[in-house]
Amino acid sequence: MVLSISITGTAASRFNIPRLSPTRGALMHNPDLLSSAAVSDDLQTFYYPQTLDHFNYQPESYATFQQRYVMNFKHWGGANNRAPIFAYLGAEAPLDGDLAVIGFLDDNAIRFNALLVYIEHRYYGKSIPFGSREEAFKNASTLGYFNSAQAIADYAEIIMHIKKKLNTFYSPVIVIGGSYGGSLASWLRLKYPHVALGALASSAPILYFDKLTPRGAYFSVVTKDFKETSETCYRTIRDSWSVIDKIASQPHGLAILSSKFKTCEPLKDSFELKDKLGDMYAGAAQYNAPPTYPVTVVCGGIDGANGKQDILSKIFAGVVAYEGNRSCYINQPTDASETDVGWRWQTCSEMVTPIGIGNNTMFQADPFDLNAFIQECMSLYGVPPRPHWVTSYYGGHDIKLILQKFGSNIIFSNGLRDPYSRGGVLENISETILAIHTVNGSHCLDILPEDESDPEWLVRQREAEGKVIQGWIAQYYADLEPTLIKQKDLS
Structure with a gap:
């Protein structure tokens, strides 16, 4: 059933399209x-x-x-x-x-x-x-x-x-x-x-379809928001991904990361952690509203950590600052909401928003791969998306x-x-x-x-x-x- 959809593995980084919610x-x-x-x-x-x-x-x-x-x-x-x-x-x-x-x-x-x-x-x-x-x-x-x-x-x-x-x-x-x-x-x-x-x-974002907007534009703005808020915060985030990968590749590395980030369940791979962090940074930037300014909150946690702490401790301090004190973070066991399930169908049918991560951002490069996206949607629904339909029906060019x-x-x-x-x-x-x-x-x-x-x-x-x-x-x-x-x- 569609209601039980879950996306795991490296393909998810190409598949997930940030929610378009006003609230x-x-x-x-x-x-x-x-x-x-x-x-x-x-x-x-x-x-x-x-x-x-x-x-x-x-x-x-x-x-x-x-x-x-x-x-x-x-x-x-x-x-x-x-x-x-x-x-x-x-x-x-x-x-x-x-x-x-x-x-x-x-x-x-x-x-x-x-x-x-x-x-x-x-x-x-x-x-x-x-x-x-x-x-x-x-x-x-x-x-x-x-x-x-x-x-x-x-x-x-x-x-x-x-x-x-x-x-x-x-x-x-x-x-x-x-x-x-x-x-x-x-x-x-x-x-x-x-x-x-x-x-x-x-x-x-009526122009974020086809090739009307550069595919890496979304995460370029996320990066810009963080860099303008705090250069040191931006650099810490930028340098953290390779550290996560290095630790994950070591014996018992995933257990170390699970402990470091107080995950709700043991990490199965490093993508789970990186995907959660990426979503957090993107959400903070997208909804960076006064008076709280979430980007400032995240960077306040990262920059406010003890200077002698290692880089991942600083990143975790940003997570706590953003989400508050909880018993655990990352991969909380939750059922997909009707909104998540509905939006997945919409993006897998007509709302194909080709958001990828290019070079020169604070993230690891992850270009949008249309063929992989189509394959994922086919595996879920048995029908391919129509990536050009929005501009055909509503215009944009x-x-x-x-x-x-x-x-x-x-x-x-x-x-x-x-x-x-x-x-x-x-x-x-x-x-x-x-x-x-x-x-x-x-x-x-x-x-x-x-x-x-x-x-x-x-x-x-x-x-x-x-x-x-x-x-x-x-x-x-x-x-x-x-x-x-x-x-x-x-x-």
Whole structure:
């Protein structure tokens, strides 16, 4: 069964693609946010009988499943005032975490008198086809309906259902998403312009496909983040890999490493340790948000260790600083979450993000090997990935040349300390497709809740985004006025 997938051995370094979650960093450092107390009492949950397959007319395509969406009417100006709708597009996780952590909608609800809608992505959370998660993830035949095109069609259908149900045909819709969800928001605006007036795509790496972005870009930014934080920390990490390999090659070397890093189970090979450390450094960089700044935390542990300690003791001090005091670290016995399993299918089908590790980083070189990736996916699902499909279906090549005349009303926001920002849109495409980025920002930081401790550059980024959206809506109302006058004359 797909649910029992585990990846081990050296192939995993080529196979794993860093998660594209807008909430992972926030929830990792504050898991209490998922408590019911953190979620607003103003949220109302609904279910929509969603079509399984929007693009075929075979009998099985007409099957339905219950797709969850949540609404907040508290500050909505109402249908009679044509007040706007802000629709958050869920990504590769249950919707619960987004309700607790995504703040942009709630923070702007009063300003725009907006109705807030949050829609869960198919195959996650409670939006499971085929009656159960076990059946939905059974094999490639049931997983075949699990893709981005079906997802944005789901979102479009639910948004149109809500507008019809509330009789709010002329309320402009702004779709908002982060990371993979940010890509979905931009693609929905391009594919369904009659459904969404505009899109805020936060940390959306829509150019990290095919060969649009250098394959080593992600880990180059991780390295840059650490090097700029602390040169000594960077050098310690860079030099640690060969030390791990040297010890692992010795008799009882894995036992020595297991003891040194207080692993939860004895290491089977050095890759387990190196993979965990690499994930930690990448996650710290991707979610290097104020006020804690995880890269600074890791380097504080490494640099703060006793100068007489050996290099691996310093590395372990960084692990403890990042993860806190635990009974054990590395290879904790945990079951793969539905998010991990779902994202693995998505990256093994269409979301083939060719992230590798090149030379001149603080990591050991490990280039992305497409053939090996395809073989791994074939062994798991029996079907090969389609590495060129995203750019075929959504575009990406010569993006400015194409979209400056074709598209409109999209904000691509990024923080340049986010390794995924290298696959984002960092320059304005036109007067209405804008790139708003901050030098010090991290992954999806702009759509997380506002806080009094927010640095000025983050406050300005959010203000700029709000001003652009306000302009879209004002222009929409101005363009709508002649239509309303004509309708009134004909009535």
